[in-house]
Amino acid sequence: MSEELVRFEDYSLDFMTLYGRIKALKNVSFQIRKNEVFSLVGETGCGKTVTSLALLGLLPSNARSRGKIFFEQEQLTAQNVEQKRGRDIAVVFQDPMTSLNPLYTVRQQLADVLIARRRVPKKEALRSVVDILREVQMLDANRVADLYPHELSGGMKQRVMIAMALSCRPKLLIADEPTTALDVTIQKQILWLMKSLREKHGFSILFITHDMGVVAEFAHRVGVMYAGSIVEIATKRRLFKNPLHPYTVGLLNAVPNSRVGGKLKAIPGSVPSLVNPPTGCRFNERCERAFKKCFREIPPLIEVEDQHYVACHVYGGDENG
């Protein structure tokens, strides 16, 4: 459980645009262990997806990065990530419609992956598609294999995406909001599918979402992101029971809970611009507990309790600094 698979070390990322330098990620450090579900949560534009693209080496050409990413203790470079992508690291994106090619049947697209990544002979690849679809509990797999993406429902498309991602037995599956476009009953089926496949084959999942409910049911450890930084990392249980960072606390108070009900508490203000992020902590303008130091220095991510990291000056030494 504790063996490390992926490690981000002080990773920063800027995008050069006409409007200036967008500081998309700032000193991001975390690790994903073998056989765990690590979840990155945060709101739109906080850098969750960009983190996963950095890991896949799929950043656009205007990206400038600093820092290191390790996969199985080996530093990822532009050259070796090419070899790992699709084999060791696979990905399922949010919108299954735009990730599948509308001009090819499910069978052709799935076989393509096997031919390109695993060097399976073409005939055999086409034949084994149905088995792969059965693996992701696709009902009526024989018929579905010869359908085009537009003939499938959202849930079925996402099953095909998962089948495609897992067909090369990856060590890490990146799931970027895989259930956001789906209805709750279908979401549950997809989550259950990923859980059972993970238990069967033993891989890690980097699960990117904004839905705290899904995090609570699915993740082992959670990293909370805000405006390009990781503000807190903890096990799921500890994060919900004892959130430390003021942003995490605010986020949990703002999430409606269908079982308990009760009043929601909004976080005042809005996310800062990443072209001109505030100096110091990026949450300082919206934070109730902010003091002088928060406007001067960027808080480092420190371990406050065992396996519970937080980037906040409130928990780092003297408050009157």
Add this chain to the structure above:
Amino acid sequence: MLPVMFTAVMKMVEVYELKKYFAVRRTGQWSAKSVLKAVDNVSFTVRMGETLGIVGESGSGKSTLVRCLTRLIEPTSGKVVLDGEEITKYRKRDLRKISKNVQMVFQDPVSSLNPRMNVLSIISEPLSAHEKISKTERKSLVVDLLKEVGLNEEHMYKYPGELSGGQCQRVAIARALSIKPKILVLDEPTASLDVSVQAQVLELLEKLQREHSLTYLFVSHDIAVVRSISHKAMVMYLGKVMEIGPTEKVVNEPLHPYTKVLMKSVPIPDPDSVLTEPAIQGEPPSALNPPSGCPFRTRCPNAVDECSLADMTLKKVEEDRYSACILNQRRSDS
């Protein structure tokens, strides 16, 4: 949960046997038409100052239903009475006289605002459509409205592109409120917003309801959101109403088997929640060819033979609670 601040007895929204059937071609241009029953025999009432949450999965007909209420879509048959006026009786061109009472807020705030109009003209457009007012009056009204929705004067000359999603939704709400409607139809108003902003908008909606005793029809696919804002909840599936009752009851002790499945599928943001096996497999049947009787019977864990003959009328099962499930109805009869 909101307390209802006054004795809410007056019926603001009454809907009787509302139907909306679309004729659609299954495949190409020349194929035979078939009927899609988007909204099938829906009846309900909402009292003044109350919020009715309408929940259902995609394709359940909830958006079509509320669009029929405002006649953005013409209903096939049925009666809609808003604030005592039977709006289904009016000719389309006379609708403006009564549309003052009901306004809508849509899901995507950015695309429901004209990008070429500034906030001032967006908010005052309904005003100038309904009454003649002077420029200075218009401006002061807009400033008041902006303050009411938590924005201020400096936003008046901005364009939608310069505002965030949450701010755009506030502008859309201000526009809806500008002509002082009694009923606000909210079609997934927070679905495209982040949770922290969603909480801000929900807070705002609750405040406005208290201050102006507004009646809300709140469409959402998110049961947790509906739970936090509405007094009553209505669950839809394939164009039919499955259950209506007080939100608290519908969420915590659902009657209809579909509602039960739905509630079990909602992930709970709690450290002790664990992922359990899904209660149903497969996906909803096609709305073009729904099962006879109860549309849920093909996936229902409790289905019996009689379900294929069920007429899907809502019957009172408990105090204030109505269900279309024949099993619920049978239990309460005996």
